[in-house]
Amino acid sequence: MSGELQVRNLGKSYRQWGGELRRMASWFSPQILPMEEHWVLRNVSFVVRPGESIGIIGQNGAGKSTLLKLITKTTQPTEGELFMSGRVAAILELGMGFNPDMTGRQNAFHSAGLMGYSHADIQNVMSEIEIFAEIGEYFDQPVRTYSSGMQMRVAFSVATAFRPDLLIIDEALSVGDSYFQHKSFDRIRQFREQGVSIIFVSHSLGDVRTLCDRVILMDKGSLLRDGPPDEVVDYYNALVAEKENAKMTVEQRREKNGWLMTRSGSGEARVADLRIVDVATESELAVVRVGQQVELQLKVAVRDDLPRLVLGYMIRDKQGHVIWGSNTWHTSQVVEHPRAGEVIQFRLPFTCNLGPGSYSVSPALVSSDTHLSDNYEWVDNLLVFDVVNVDRNFFIGSNSLDARFVIERGQEQAN
Amino acid sequence: MLGMLSGAWRYRYFIVSSVRTELRTKFIRSRLGGLWMILNPLAQVLIFAFILSAVLSAKLPGINNRYAYAIYLMAGTLGWSLFTEIVTRCLTVFIDNGNILKKLAFPKIALPLVVIGSALVNNLLLLAAILAIFGVLGHMPSTALLWLPMLMIVGITLAIGVGLFFGVLNVFLRDVGQVVPVLMQFLFWFTPIVYMVKIIPEQYRGWLILNPLIPLITGYQNVLLYDRMPDLIGLGVTFLVGIIFSVIALVLFRKASPEMVDQL
Numbered sequence: 268m269s270g271e272l273q274v275r276n277l278g279k280s281y282r283q284w285g286g287e288l289r290r291m292a293s294w295f296s297p298q299i300l301p302m303e304e305h306w307v308l309r310n311v312s313f314v315v316r317p318g319e320s321i322g323i324i325g326q327n328g329a330g331k332s333t334l335l336k337l338i339t340k341t342t343q344p345t346e347g348e349l350f351m352s353g354r355v356a357a358i359l360e361l362g363m364g365f366n367p368d369m370t371g372r373q374n375a376f377h378s379a380g381l382m383g384y385s386h387a388d389i390q391n392v393m394s395e396i397e398i399f400a401e402i403g404e405y406f407d408q409p410v411r412t413y414s415s416g417m418q419m420r421v422a423f424s425v426a427t428a429f430r431p432d433l434l435i436i437d438e439a440l441s442v443g444d445s446y447f448q449h450k451s452f453d454r455i456r457q458f459r460e461q462g463v464s465i466i467f468v469s470h471s472l473g474d475v476r477t478l479c480d481r482v483i484l485m486d487k488g489s490l491l492r493d494g495p496p497d498e499v500v501d502y503y504n505a506l507v508a509e510k511e512n513a514k515m516t517v518e519q520r521r522e523k524n525g526w527l528m529t530r531s532g533s534g535e536a537r538v539a540d541l542r543i544v545d546v547a548t549e550s551e552l553a554v555v556r557v558g559q560q561v562e563l564q565l566k567v568a569v570r571d572d573l574p575r576l577v578l579g580y581m582i583r584d585k586q587g588h589v590i591w592g593s594n595t596w597h598t599s600q601v602v603e604h605p606r607a608g609e610v611i612q613f614r615l616p617f618t619c620n621l622g623p624g625s626y627s628v629s630p631a632l633v634s635s636d637t638h639l640s641d642n643y644e645w646v647d648n649l650l651v652f653d654v655v656n657v658d659r660n661f662f663i664g665s666n667s668l669d670a671r672f673v674i675e676r677g678q679e680q681a682n
Numbered sequence: 683m684l685g686m687l688s689g690a691w692r693y694r695y696f697i698v699s700s701v702r703t704e705l706r707t708k709f710i711r712s713r714l715g716g717l718w719m720i721l722n723p724l725a726q727v728l729i730f731a732f733i734l735s736a737v738l739s740a741k742l743p744g745i746n747n748r749y750a751y752a753i754y755l756m757a758g759t760l761g762w763s764l765f766t767e768i769v770t771r772c773l774t775v776f777i778d779n780g781n782i783l784k785k786l787a788f789p790k791i792a793l794p795l796v797v798i799g800s801a802l803v804n805n806l807l808l809l810a811a812i813l814a815i816f817g818v819l820g821h822m823p824s825t826a827l828l829w830l831p832m833l834m835i836v837g838i839t840l841a842i843g844v845g846l847f848f849g850v851l852n853v854f855l856r857d858v859g860q861v862v863p864v865l866m867q868f869l870f871w872f873t874p875i876v877y878m879v880k881i882i883p884e885q886y887r888g889w890l891i892l893n894p895l896i897p898l899i900t901g902y903q904n905v906l907l908y909d910r911m912p913d914l915i916g917l918g919v920t921f922l923v924g925i926i927f928s929v930i931a932l933v934l935f936r937k938a939s940p941e942m943v944d945q946l
Contacts, residue, residue, distance in 0.1 A: 281944060287854045294937035340787040343940035359785050368707050377703055380696035381786055 269353030270432035270464035272338065277347035278331050279308040308333045308488045312348070315433070320465040322475035322496065324503055325485035334485065335359065335437055338466065353432025358423065365412035371402065371421045374410055378425045379543055388488075392428040396631040400424040401447075423451050433464045438471075452478075461591050472500050474586045497527050497587055501647045505531035526627055526651050532644035535573055536632045537636070539610070540566040541650045543628070546616055556621045557656045557667050563615040565630060569605045571636065576602040576643070578613055580630040582621075583648070584665050588620065596635060620667040623656045686936070689789030697792050701799035720811045721805045723763045727755045730876050749819040750907070755804035756812045757906035758875035761899045764805040764834065765841045766866055771797045772845025773862050776853050790939060794846055798838055805834070812906075824909040833912060836921045840894060842928025850931065852936050853945050854900050873899050894923040 282301035284290035293299040308330040315321050323331050336342045337349065366373045375396050380391040397406050400420040402413075410418060427434075427661050436455065455478070459465055467623045475482055475496060482499035484492040486506070492499045502519060518530045542551050546560040555561055567578065579594025595601055602611060627648040634641035659667070690697070712718065731752040775793045776783065783790065809830070816823060852858040873895045874882075882890070888898055897916030904910040 290941070291851075291938075294934075336784075341784060342943045357786075366703065369703065373703065373706070376699060377696075379697045380693075381782065381788055383692055383696070383788065385695045386699065403746065571687060 270315075270462070271319040271350075271551045272433060272464065272466075273350040274314070274338070274346075275312050275348045275350075277308065277311040277334070277337060277344050277349060278306060278408060279337060279342070280304045280306045280345045283466065290401065294510060302655070303410045306488060308337070309442050309486075311342040311490045313490060313493055315464050315466065315481060317432075317464055318459075318462040319481065320459055320467065322479035322482040323466065323468045324470070324472065324475055324482060324487060326507070328487075330488040331485050332437065333488075334509050335435060335466070335468060339435060344556060349518060351433065355433045356426055356429065356431035357435040357437075358426045359435070359437045365410050365422070369408055370401070370409055371406040371413070371417075372397070374625045375421060378422070379428065382429070384429065388429075396421070396424045399428075399450075401453060416447070420447055423447075426455055427451075427458070429439075430458065430461065431463060433466070434458055437468045439508065467601075472503070473588065475501060500587065501529040504647070505529055505645065522648075522651070524604045524625070524651055526625075526648045528649060529647040530644070530649075532632070532642050534644065535571040536567055536569045536576055536605070536643040537567040538565060538630050538644060538649065540564070540631065541628065541630060543650060543652050551587070554655055555621075557619060557621065557623065557659050559619045561617065561619050563613075563617075563628060563650075565613040565615065567611045567613065569607060569609045569611065571607050573605050573643070574603075575634055576605045576611070577635060578602075578630065579633065579635050580615065580628055583626050583627050583629065589664070590626065590665055594631070594633070619654060620669075621652060621654045622664045622666055623654050625651060625653050629650045686789065686791050686932075690791050690795055693792045694791055696788070697795050697799060700792075700796040701803060704796070704800045705803060720808050722813075723759050723808055724756075724775070724811065727752065727759050729835070730755050749821065753816065753819065753821050753907050754878075754903055756815065757875065758804065758873075758899050758904045760808060760812055760906070761833065761837055761902035762870065762873070762875050762895075763808060764801060764837050765895065765898075766870075767801040767804065768797055768838065769845040769848070769866065770863065771801065772842065772849040773859055775849055775854055775944060777859070777946065783943050784946055790942070792936070793827075794842060797845070798842060802834070802838070816906075822908055824903045826909045826911060829905045829912055832900035833898060833905065833917070835919055836901075836924060837898055839921060839928060840898070840924035841930050843924050843929075846931035846935060847927060850935050850942070853938070853942050869893070870897065875899055894920040
């Protein structure tokens with residue numbers, strides 16, 4: 268099958284030879300060994316099956332870019348193997364290699380030539396490239412007169428003009444205006460539907476969740492996690508907090524309803540209880556009606572004396588999109604000096620203006636407005652509840668906007 | 683080695699279009715555009731002709747044309763400029779294209795081939811200009827011109843061998859990029875382009891055999907000025923030296939290839 272990628276035990280090291288002559292000698296004699304080896308990537312193995320979309324996430328310096336360079340073969344692995352079938356297209360750094368004095372069209376020819384296509388092949392898709400880029404007569408103007416967004420449009424159009432078997436995207440989509448971002452996202456989705464395998468590197472975890480079937484988490488040059496998007500992304504979030512807090516534990520559990528609970532934190536304060544109740548009756552709910560007055564009731568058990576305590580929470584939909592989130596830092600309701608043994612009850616009333624579907628509540632106990640300085644506890648998807656539409660007109664979406672239709676009828680006026 | 687060749691073949695369209703692009707960009711921004719490629723060597727010829735024809739006795743044996751020295755200069759310059767252009771551009775070709783090499787996977791060998799292509803086109807333009815000037819000066823070249831393609835092939839072989847060798851080294855040792863232009867200066871003056879071989883004292887002439895450019899350049903002079911065929915044995919030796927250089931350079935290139943991108 269085309270579009271398959273197998274990576275086996277891949278590693279890349281940058282070597283210090285203690286002099287270029289020594290390095291050159293090493294090309295001809297295997298006995299000459301480097302003085303020092305610095306591994307930026309090691310023991311990485313994974314498989315991308317045909318038609319699969321893989322996200323790669325990780326902090327700066329985790330080895331993501333090196334991995335991509337190895338996959339695109341711009342740089343050679345020091346050890347390990349890489350098998351690939353089909354045609355690879357990479358959108359690494361758009362607009363790179365454009366000659367500012369030549370027109371967009373000439374540059375498009377040149378770039379596609381660099382991808383190995385013949386003049387006739389390129390000629391066939393040139394009008395498509397021009398149409399997709401939508402930069403009008405600028406297409407025949409020198410590139411130096413372009414804005415960076417326009418360059419990016421041409422570059423993306425060229426890079427995706429031919430259907431590849433494996434498409435590699437490195438955060439290239441963050442440039443350009445939102446109209447073109449949507450357009451390029453659509454094209455990538457189309458490729459995905461046509462069975463193109465995709466490797467997508469991004470810091471936008473939301474994009475990764477929506478676009479990928481599987482996510483790979485890289486850390487310090489090795490592969491840390493390889494699994495379903497929600498699992499790996501939540502683990503990554505917990506890991507980011509861990510970097511800042513030495514004594515941290517991460518615990519993950521897949522619940523029966525399919526939601527993944529991830530609990531992490533240093534544990535000075537913990538969520539002892541979380542429930543959702545009807546405001547009027549105080550009875551606990553599992554299913555909430557659209558528009559119902561409800562309240563989250565949350566008990567926090569404090570284990571140590573703390574300078575201050577901030578509670579934050581967010582509500583997410585099944586795809587992991589945050590519907591709403593805030594914390595008591597922003598509302599100026601920080602709890603000062605909670606003492607060990609204290610139990611603090613938080614009540615979080617709201618009107619359930621959510622659309623029908625399944626939602627989760629993720630609470631976090633921290634000391635300031637982010638979870639990076641002190642993360643006492645962070646639980647992803649601790650509470651899950653369903654919203655049903657009982658008494659409203661049918662609608663879709665994650666919000667109950669209360670939008671209406673106003674219709675006025677009349678005769679067409681003849682002028 | 684075969685993989686390298688097939689890679690270059692797959693990228694033939696790219697190579698051709700790059701050569702075309704390079705020529706085109708020269709014409710876009712400057713008024714006289716690609717003419718500068720010809721004007722530069724011709725200006726050099728003009729300077730040497732002016733200054734040196736007074737110093738050297740400008741009469742060349744067996745040639746009646748009073749512009750004989752200028753023609754001699756142009757013949758040598760034509761051969762030299764092809765050689766020097768390929769060498770100096772190959773020297774920096776990987777560094778100059780580092781940006782692309784780091785981001786895109788394509789056969790690296792395509793880059794020196796683009797250099798050869800565009801240098802050849804420039805040289806042919808220079809040849810056309812020189813032939814036109816010959817016409818004006820009243821010097822009609824003969825059928826000996828048919829030897830020119832062979833001279834060019836020999837020149838390109840030698841140039842690409844030397845250029846690729848130093849070009850690869852230059853990626854790792856940037857000093858090479860500074861040293862080679864100086865060496866080229868020496869080579870220029872150690873080759874009878876501006877002067878005639880016979881002005882070199884008899885006892886030193888034996889050393890000339892060490893310079894593989896001499897049979898090539900004198901070949902150009904034979905063909906363009908004296909209407910004679912080049913010295914085939916000398917030229918054969920030069921070609922052999924070029925082949926040896928090219929093989930060494932290709933081996934070096936292949937060994938260095940995996941690490942090259944990391945050094946750019």
